[in-house]
Amino acid sequence: MPVKGVVFDIDETLVNETGKGGALMTQQVRGTFEVTMTPQTGAEVPVGRLSLAKRFHGPLSGSSSGEMLAVHGGIQGSAGYVAMEKFTGSLEGREGSFALQHSGSMDRGVPSLVITVVPDSGTDALAGLKGSLAIEITDGQHFYIFDYSLPES
Numbered sequence: 084m085p086v087k088g089v090v091f092d093i094d095e096t097l098v099n100e101t102g103k104g105g106a107l108m109t110q111q112v113r114g115t116f117e118v119t120m121t122p123q124t125g126a127e128v129p130v131g132r133l134s135l136a137k138r139f140h141g142p143l144s145g146s147s148s149g150e151m152l153a154v155h156g157g158i159q160g161s162a163g164y165v166a167m168e169k170f171t172g173s174l175e176g177r178e179g180s181f182a183l184q185h186s187g188s189m190d191r192g193v194p195s196l197v198i199t200v201v202p203d204s205g206t207d208a209l210a211g212l213k214g215s216l217a218i219e220i221t222d223g224q225h226f227y228i229f230d231y232s233l234p235e236s
Contacts, residue, residue, distance in 0.1 A: 109232045112175065114141020116225050120151070130154050135168055143229055145172010147183070160192035167201075174231070179209030183216060200231070209233065 123132040149168025166185035182201035205212035214231030
């Protein structure tokens with residue numbers, strides 16, 4: 084269930100945070116991605132299941148794969164989905180992997196979407212990664228806006 088024509092307006096800012104392990108810098112990167120959704124076939128079930136494959140470009144560069152579960156509501160334009168995906172690649176030159184958790188709904192055409200980094204899922208140079216990702220789709224092109232923090236290297 085893609086979120087079409089949604090614009091997430093997030094200022095490009097740097098914010099200092101304090102937490103476990105000392106100071107973190109919150110940063111924002113933007114880029115594009117392609118997504119392929121493949122419906123899983125089998126006996127008819129009330130919950131749709133799709134495999135996800137994505138390719139990210141820009142400061143977040145790499146690929147991800149995952150699974151989505153979706154249900155359509157009884158009224159046109161209403162639905163909900165959850166998904167988990169694992170990204171492998173680099174974030175501004177830092178190599179590693181991390182997981183993303185999605186929770187989305189469409190209420191009579193009005194989208195709501197939350198995508199967050201699964202806590203403690205970052206590996207290698209992305210260990211300690213925290214963040215959230217927003218999606219913008221304009222004229223069929225997918226864009227990401229990723230607000231994240233990493234421990235200082």
